[in-house]
Amino acid sequence: MALSEYKRDMQGCSRCSSCKWVPFNQVKSWRFSKNCPSISRYNFQAYSGSGKMTMGLSMLDERSKLNETISNIIYQCQLCGACDTACKVYRDDIDLTEVLLELRAKCVESGELIIEHMALIDALKSEGNTLGEPKGKRGEWADGLKVKNINNNTCEVLFHAGCRSSYDPDLRDTMRGHVELLLSSGINVGIAGAEESCCGGRAYEIGYRGEARNYAEDMLSRVKSSGISTLVTSCADCYAHFQYLYPRMGMKLPVKVMHISQYLEKLILEGKLNLRHKIPLLVTYHDPCHLGRMGEPFLTDWTGDKLLRPMRMKRAGRMGIYDPPRKVLTSIPGLELVEMERIREYSWCCGAGGGVLEAFPDLASWTAQERISEALATGAEALVTTCPWCERIFRDTLAKTNVSLPVYDLTDLVLKSAGVPEHTKV
């Protein structure tokens, strides 16, 4: 759709400012009451969800033109969805995230490109991943693991690693751990190895829709030909794109899509995963945006007047994945979970998404630091998440400070409690 097709959404903004705050019911303190990293950092109204919609309207009404300054504002945004969730508390007829995505597509169409994003796309085209790492090395994280390759085996479950996890050496143990847990639970799981490529979601988010479609088609084709019944991923971004973006592009994957946290919960409930070792640790859990509010499955596309759209059909973050990771954590003996103030649908972003990590690393770090401050305020001894992008940015940001706060993936703790000795991250 073109930006002009969202004109009613943009015009509908009543300037209530809800998009800048945690949904008001959940404001628990002065300190942790804001929800939008962009306006929290840069302060001008234009940086807020409402402000960006107004910018779009200004351009559509030919009151202003798209230029580098505007393009920067559009892209200095993680597309975390917090503004949309807050707006949807009150409105049925405004799809803020869609407007933000359209603004990016417009930037790309108009040639207002971010250099770092161009590099990302080039890397994607040449190596099939957003990091620019060699395509041939994509599957090396699984070397030595007794896991099938779906290209020449029949499996029930395809484990999709994702770009970040495939190449990040710090995350390798966790990645191997995901698969080991599945294998040890008797799951017929396979991986695509070097044949796996990017889900294409990041490309879509930064406005390169054509490229995104290409990778979605590739993924759809692989899944169709694999014969699997379930696709499991440990990357929250990929999860969101499989659940929301693909069906929205008319390429719904014909399999069940699950995040690793959901699968682990399933294994625990089925008694296939025995968490027997105590971990006496006070932890706090960070909800990845793409697993939570942005990971809501795509609902039927409503084509009528949005004022008449039923609540169940508006993307409001209600059906994101919030409870499975928490249930997994609380299943670990000795582990205690303390919540941050901004959680679930109104979680504060880690800072890495939407192309910000690549193009505006200072905003990404600033955002992550804010989240780390919130984690520290709980008194937790460790920060747990279940997304490689979140984990990466938290680690990198902490490394620049002298604050000691271990960051774990959910699976790291499960591995420890399940008694998998090779993994020593915890």
Add this chain to the structure above:
Amino acid sequence: MISDEAYRELENAIGPENISREPAIMDGYAWQALETTDPDIWTTRPIAVVLPSSIEEVQAIIEVCKKYRLRFKAFSTGWGVHASVGYENVILIDLRRMNRILEIDEKNMYAVIEPYVCGAQLQAEAMKVGLNTHMIGAGCGPSPLASATSFQGMGWDGIYMSTSGRNVLGVEWVLPSGEVLRLGSLGSDSGWFCGDGPGPSLRGIMRGAIAAVGSLGVFTKCALKLFNWPGPPQPEVKGLLLDAKTKVASNFKLYLCTFPDREKFSDAAYKIGEAEIGYIQVKNAIGLMLATMMPHLLKKLSRADALKKALGAIGHQFMIMFAAHSQNELDYQMKVLSQIVSENQGVLLDISQIRPFYETFWWGLVRNSIPPLIFRALGNFHLGFGTDESFDSQSFAKKLGEDVKEKWIADGAILDDLSDNAWMFLYENGMWSHYEELFLFDHRNPKQIGAISSINKNFLQVTKDNNICVGLYAHEPAARKMFSPLQGNYNHWQKKILHMLGGESVSDTTYYTDEKDLLQNASMFCRESLSSGP
């Protein structure tokens, strides 16, 4: 346009990252659909936006404005068209960076805040020490400082927590001249506890029924009264709004009281005031309830005349919440309410028994997170009357308001909300009361936005013809022109105050002294310099 020299001076004063003149960024402050009557929605674009972080920076900005003959207007959360600028040469001072809660004096029950603290933030911190803050009708997102010093301030907790204009204590105020005035005890270095004196109170020139809407300088700090909160320091709430769940403490109760007619409804309200019971009290408008909670159903109801009539028959109702500090007090309040309702042939519904509706509603009322739902039905609302006076006079006005709306509903100009969309409540245990007749419309619908100025005119004319107390819109140029002569020429004095404080050439006076004729499709903005303006 702002000259490069002026822009550079402002950059030097506040840092280059805190100023912009980029058109699209300016337009972020120029789209104001709320409470507008202008079909164009776009208001005047400021020539620059600045983000000061301190009173010194505010003063520096004003000095630049004076030097280069520019105007300025203070801005915080930006709720409503009155937050926009009205002239072509205005610097908008966005106070977002001045956002601290400086102090909460738990014993003496007040908080000292900066402009960009929002109601929810203040309440969250106040509750931790057993206190609560008055919340305004716009919700908990706007700024309590802006409400108290610069706009209106009524809210459904008025029965217990009054209204913003009466909750102000010490104030730190940068006048249009750039000088700093500290009101009351603050000015005498005696603390924040009193906003009046020595001798005459300068709160009297700061605001009246409404305040100066950014025309009299910049308010950088103020102390606001806090009130007792007998609830938990941090209520545990799950959910975002309509899905909210919480455990409501047993010292709270919520009732819906329905009466057979307007007279009994009024009588009961008076008795509740006299009995000095209640923490939150507000008329329950069925039309408003449906518009916010079940807008699709409301839209279907417009075709069901019989059902509409039936709902209208039970339209004389209000909600009342008790927040007792002791079981004794709660028991007493419940018994008294029961008697009052019974004596007035009413029906008393204990909403506390209707879970989970109770939990949702309880927190929505206390946190005041419900109000932005007003946008849900059609995207916008406006209001008629907005008066503050005796409850009887409000009931009288209410009937007139319904008559006005019925005509426009029939015309399709506004949503059919059963003509029952009154926002009406008691202040200060019934000392006086507030009433505004809301109406909902879609400003994206040309017919509806085109009708708004006529509806506004209709309400104003009814106000004048029936001697109804002049209300919320008194800050608007057309209403000022109409009513100032009927109210002692207050605008004559406002112009003098403006002159006295040095604001004639630097203030954006659109919503303080400007006057404009009330035309059929009058623009409430003054995009060209007014011939009657400074």
Add this chain to the structure above:
Amino acid sequence: MAKKTLNLMSLKGILGAENVSTEKEKLMSYIEAGLVSGAKPEAVVRPKNTAQVTELINLARSERMNLIFSSSSHPRFHGGAIPDHEGVIVDMSGMDKIMRMDRRNKVALVEPGVTFNHLTKAAGEAGLKVLMPLLPRSGKSVLASYLEREPILIPKYHWDMTDPLLCTELIFGTGDLFHTGSSAGPGSLEQQWKAGRVQKTPMGPGQTDFVRVVQGSQGTMAAVTWSSVKLEIKPSVHHIWFIPDKNLSKLVDFTYKALRPKLGDEFLILNAITLATIIADDEDSIPDLAAKQAPWTLIYGVSGYEYLPAERVAYQESDLSKIAQSAGISAISEVPGCSANRMDRILSCPSREPYYKQRPKGAFTDIFFLTTLDRAQEFISVMKHEAEEHTYSASEIGVYLQPIQQGRAIHLEFTLYYNPIDEKEVEKARSLFTSASSALSKAGAFYSRPYGIWADLAYSKCPDTVSVLRKVKDMLDPDHVLNQGKLCFNKEVI
């Protein structure tokens, strides 16, 4: 500009000869108020209506007259109506109508000459109660008391500093008539009443709030010719309780905890001498009675109204009793020389004659200001130190703490009693008054009602306020015809 001779003929032309007096005795009654002496007025005039007041002000403008408005009868104590410069006293006591009494809306419209006695009686007949300060003198004008921001006894009814004053009819020093609050219109009063309006909204009109500017102005900004005042329901059950204690901090603790949930009605703390002064049957018994009292006594009232009055009283008494217990104190129904019922009667009426503060020694002077309750002890210590420095017995200084604004602040008042015939005592009192006023100001006392020397003390601390106040004065009274020299306004005679 040379001062003009008083134009008595014009005055008589406006008011009638019988309402213009130059009798010496009458003039002299306006020269002194306690230790404050002023200039001798040139005449005392008595207008009967708003039109006459307006004409008077216009005459004053053309004749360069100084007008000092006064509504209460003699004696005066604080000096607001004592002229700093020669001028004409405008005695408003002749405008003494209760224009309207409205039980349903708990409001009355009163002219300046209406006294507490008068209004209490009329309100009582309507089932209403007047919000009174502590024992106002019998000739005290209700409107004058409220204009002066005298603190009322019941903190829960004091929502804002203007209370119980609501709307006003003003005539500025420009001669312009102005109505404040919802009385401003549209429509005449009669038209407003027809629309159900009762002049109860205190703010406005528009974006002005001149009632606040006029209140506390000691008549320097405008003349007030009527006002609406809020009344409350007369309780059907009313109890008074005493909490005597030697420890003020316990009473302070109790006060904070009680007022926070808006418990109780009357709420005040008196020291022994002040309590004794109020309750003594005769002047001679005051010292003995004071000796029998606890150093501090808190007095509070509890009311029941129309619905379940006894139950209301019972639950409030129970809750207050628990709070008292937690503060380590307890309430009793009698103190030496006074039962609860008797105190109830005392507090509901103006002072009997002679004015209660005149009873110990014949004369007195007050020092009062605003602060917060948690600082009261600090100021009491300052006063004690000053008393010692002036060889004044601290136990002979009256102390009165009146919570205001629902407990967010207090009016703290010290009373120095002295024999007006004994020159040494007079001098001692004056010296202590001057020294203590200054010391208290330095300690942070806020002279919200800056009479006499307090004006200099108060305004020297807030030059920004002074700057703006002078501009307001020039706006509302450009010819400075209203109570010249008061507050921070130009002290030169025009």
